[in-house]
Amino acid sequence: MTATVDKSLERLRERAAAEGLLDVAYATADSPFGTLLLARTPQGLVRLALPSEDVEATLADLASRISPRLLEAPAQLDEERRELEDYFEGRRQEFDLPIDWQLSNGFLLRARRGIAAIPYGETRTYTDLARQAGNERAVRAAGSACSRNPIPLVVPCHRVVRSDGTPGLYAGGVEMKKRLLAMERQSG
């Protein structure tokens, strides 16, 4: 019986997407740091939750901020998962994915677009980021553009470090940030 329901659910996901009823599709993806949660809208990738984040809470947040029409639909995220896998394997330096920026606005949006433009293997400081987003003194806000970045990895906030050269904080833990930077130095 469960098998039949699974098949029916597969059809349901396809039909929901085809009829424009799938506002947010999500899937999990393996990574060297643990399981990631990816979510996209028809516009593009809208959220990536690191292994340190609570899955239930993330989904509930997306349901209330974007739409409760939220379904687990891995097929909708094939490209995202493939590119992330390539990135972790050191085969990919740039993501070629449409991004839905709707969870960011104002200064944070400008700062995050700036983060997205930092090349692989390079770093910028929080001060650089603040200046580039149009307010040199907003270093603290630049910090939260990173710490509450809805799409880490793809919007590579791990490439933003302190002026003294130390890595600074990371939502996924400082260890993860160090390992990502080291990996990019090696593969870059």
Next chain:
Amino acid sequence: MAELPPFQKLIDEHAALVMAVLRGAVGRDGAEDAFQETFLAALRAYPSLRDAGNLRGWLVTIAHRKAIDHHRARGRAPVPVSSVREEAVFDPDPADGELWRSVAALPPKQRAAVTLRFASDLPHEEIAAALGCSPEAARRSLHEGLKRLRKEMA
């Protein structure tokens, strides 16, 4: 605005029940289409749903509507029932189409209770759970619904 859980949660928790209800109500062959129709209709309506209190009952109610649509569309064709209990008197024979039209015209609670009892063959406790009410209230809805049907069919 009610805080609605991700729709996936409704699927995880209630898809099997909805499928069981539909298999009872329209038979194995019709259940797949009715299942799709039920969940697509639910997805369509979900964001504007005001009360997140009894999502299971809401889904089951939509499933009944789809089951009734199915029976209406098939008119007088016999209805396959997956399991028949001694006490279940679901007799699709005489004026089947007419009966379902009358069922469809019942107020929602009564309609749901009647469909669950006779088409899905659920016991009172299950009907109560599906409707999110007490077994007494379910019994009452069923009783009122049947009274009304008898009057109309007489």
